Amino acid sequence: MKPQEYQKLVQENSPPRPLLRNMLWAFFVGGLICTLGQLVLNFAMQAESTKAEAAAVTLAVMILVGTILTAFGVYDELAEFGGAGAAVPITGFANTVTSAAMEFRREGLLLGMGAKMFIIAGPVIVFGILSGFLVALTKALILGLF
Amino acid sequence: MSNRVGEHTVTFSRGPRIISSHTVVGPLEGEGPYALDFDEILPDDELGQKTPEKTERLMLEIVLEKTLQKRNTKIDDVQFIIAGDLLNQITTSTLASSTFAAPFLGVYGACSTFAEAMGLAATLLQGDFAEQVLIGTASHYQTAERQYRYPIELNVQHISSNQHTVTGAGAALLGFSDQGPQVTHATFGAIVDMGLKDAQDMGSAMAPAAFSTIKQHLKDTGRSLEDYDMVLTGDLGKQGRKMLRILLTKEGVPGLERLQDGGSQIYSESQKAGAGGSGAACIAVMTLGYGLNMLKYHKAQRILIVATGALLSPLTVLQGESIPCIAHAIALEA
């Protein structure tokens, strides 16, 4: 059998993913995490003087939540049914950093944990900065902000 | 008398046997349907070791040691150790074997390693190059995840074709004796690459290799699947075994009801292991546990082990390469 034939056969016989179920769970889990974030944000608004500071505090707290849930082995269980609902919120970002830190600590603090902490989150930071740079540069040139 | 039959099958007329063996599995496997077929079920995944790599090495040391102990054999009476595993530079096998003073031959066939080792051991015995050969392999869920996939606590949503690496180790001593199942044939496989690139579905990538080796074995020996009480593939998993059946059916090969798959069967449905077990230890523990017990308790007279391996690396996947696969078949007789 030729490779193309076999590849087609594999595709025809691949079980479909439960799309609707996955999307509903992602919606529910992601929504819940954001609702928690809203609770934190409201508390923070009371305590901080500016919106920016309140937002900053909220993010810090959500990151801590993500880190703790990861450290206690809960976040990956959440992701099994939550999927993108666990990956997309900032808690998911925290999970990538914490899970890598925990994992690679075994190779030592410096060359293990230190070196590989951002091994999963790296692309988000790199491409976030790159796209921000392009957008900000473009806008600044268009508006003559320099 | 020739040592070969057909194009790619080696025969062992001198009658080398599996004269001793030992299997060790983790707690998850110990809660599965074949728990009673394994020699030891470990209490946890760590065994008091600091890293899972050290645990994997310890498991292999345990099975190698106990295999020898069961026959009161000293390592001085063993001419070769043939071992391999999934980790870079097969360090589990090298570090474990460093405590045994016998010439070491490291092998790598991904999850087909155990059959490769057994076939080579039988070949050395047949050729009178050795009197006793010790073989072994091990794998561990956490070490495989770190090397091939992701940190353990990372948020990952597994899909139905993902497999779960078996935590365990299996070793066997091959030699000449009047007891123990005989290794009668070994059909070593060529690498088969159907251009599949999805590392999330290795079963489908490996099925053509299993198909190719099974076909070759049957052609070389003139046998049919029905001449075996059981044909046990290593770890095709639910997806892979489905594809193998499709391929065999298209070819008109009879006897598909003899097909079983270690990976699909080692865990029960409720254990939620996706498409099933995988890892170098899978075929080792299922063969030495389940397979050998079938022969020992007269539930089978003759079985064929078809171990399958996906010869990819994390780097090749990133570089856009397809997944080359391999399968080796070993015929055992009670």
Add this chain to the structure above:
Amino acid sequence: MPLPWRLEGGSCLQYIIAFLVGGAICAVGQLIIDTTKCSNAHLLVGMVCVGAVLSGLGLYEPFQEFAGAGALVPVLGFGSSITKGMLSEIQRLGWEGLFTGAFEITGLGLAASIVFSSILALLRKPHK
């Protein structure tokens, strides 16, 4: 200090909106993962870039006003914070702001994740 969960018109609605918007963003993400060859990494990078672009277009701020945490918490918010920081620093410093602004807002999240993760990695081992 009034409690933030008082069930008056504004607040309860806030939570519902955060839930719906945040959930919707995640559901779209799930759709992308399940129907395309994108992995989690691809999805998150895509979202952070979208966030950065929306912020440049001036669309993310009003969105955040409306959806609150529903816009802040998803990783889109991370991307928008990068652009926002850069633009605000450009106003202040000129071209250097393109670079100093990168971590102006996101710096908190990065430092927090490093500190918290390090502490917890020292206290807990991965388990399966």
